[in-house]
Amino acid sequence: MDLKLDNNGSTPIYQQVVEQIQRRIAQGVLVPGDPIPSVRQLALELTINPNTVARAYLELEYQGILQKRQGQGTFVSPDAPSAARREGAALVGSLLERAISEAALFGIGAEELELLFRKAARARAKKGALR
């Protein structure tokens, strides 16, 4: 699966696994019907605890992104693309809402918020270019 974990401690590992699988589906890298590595296999690959992978898969199942099939393994569900896009939009939306809300509470006006947005976009572009 080639997932990359960031051990900086801010985002839980199971959460990172959830998001990375969501992204691969939103990007079309993974499509409905694709098999997903078993809990044990992915845990070995990432050298993390199987419980952590299991928790991620459970959350993705709740979201309608993964499906377990009896004795066959775990697969990308038919509704995965729309569900993944929904989750992505919700995540981005909540971050933006929180940013806008905090700006208001700190007395940051629309113009300055606009400025911070452009600065953040530039910072992001730079980071992306470095990879």
Added chain:
Amino acid sequence: MDLKLDNNGSTPIYQQVVEQIQRRIAQGVLVPGDPIPSVRQLALELTINPNTVARAYLELEYQGILQKRQGQGTFVSPDAPSAARREGAALVGSLLERAISEAALFGIGAEELELLFRKAARARAKKGALR
């Protein structure tokens, strides 16, 4: 001080105290030299433990926002306004950067991000109006 704590469990209490005092300073409600309620007094007001208030004050001292005077109490520091604005801009900036980054990773383009931003702004405006 009239701080409002949100006991939803996601943001630590001491963190909420930190942010609310930062905001009051960024907004100019509190100005340099103003006395801040004592650790014990604010703890009583908010019905939380004095240690929790002390931790918030300690963090605000690290940030150059509060100053303690031996046996006299705690006061808004001279550099508080700029420090509070800095903290606010950093918080908003990091939220925006994270939002933009996630959008890219989820294959959300510039136009859709713009849309989500406007939607978030509207959602925020509505909430503000309800208060």
Added chain:
Amino acid sequence: MDLKLDNNGSTPIYQQVVEQIQRRIAQGVLVPGDPIPSVRQLALELTINPNTVARAYLELEYQGILQKRQGQGTFVSPDAPSAARREGAALVGSLLERAISEAALFGIGAEELELLFRKAARARAKKGALR
């Protein structure tokens, strides 16, 4: 970890833990990636409260010397050696600056300061030899 606490009451326990870990890193006894005893384990070792250890670790994390990994434990961070040297030099520098400043204010001239320095160095050498 074999830390030694000095219960003379002047230096807080958490501060002593901070400094001793800084020193072990500056000396190269602890290197990046090394695991640090858990909060509970070190608390047991030193027969102090886990909260006290946690406070020391928190400060060391702020300084970029320790890194916490979710549910796994605490480790020496990659930048720890330079950070520890920086903290050490800052501590020594501020002590020297204070000494020089006090000397000037007390009318102690350069020669006498030099003398006090040599005397202090000798006193230190003797103490070291006794151990």
Added chain:
Amino acid sequence: MDLKLDNNGSTPIYQQVVEQIQRRIAQGVLVPGDPIPSVRQLALELTINPNTVARAYLELEYQGILQKRQGQGTFVSPDAPSAARREGAALVGSLLERAISEAALFGIGAEELELLFRKAARARAKKGALR
């Protein structure tokens, strides 16, 4: 008396009063037999608590620097100059000893310590010039 207090919170106020009077005596600004302001008067001058001044005077009396004369007030004692120099040298000596000791514990060698000493001296010279 024209003492200057630094309300930064690091050094207790009574301690600052002690040191400043010691310095004036070590510098010869105050000489044996000189009257010292009453506790109340100095407290008013510095807008601090009389208890704080009283504590400072008590300490200076212990050190043989001040003398109380029945119903007359407080005066610089005959032995004050030597006592003040002794206190000054002890203070500077202990700071230097602590600096040297910390340097050793942090693996800072003689050359680097020398460097830090010169840097501190320069920093001190600059601060002095600004005043």
Added chain:
DNA sequence: GTGGTCTAGACCACT
């Protein structure tokens, strides 16, 4: 198992 947060309550130095 790991660290993070919090409460309840104590004792201390300083003003």
Added chain:
DNA sequence: GTGGTCTAGACCACT
């Protein structure tokens, strides 16, 4: 009165 430090012990999220 003020803040600083510490203990004892609980509950939580994460691995």
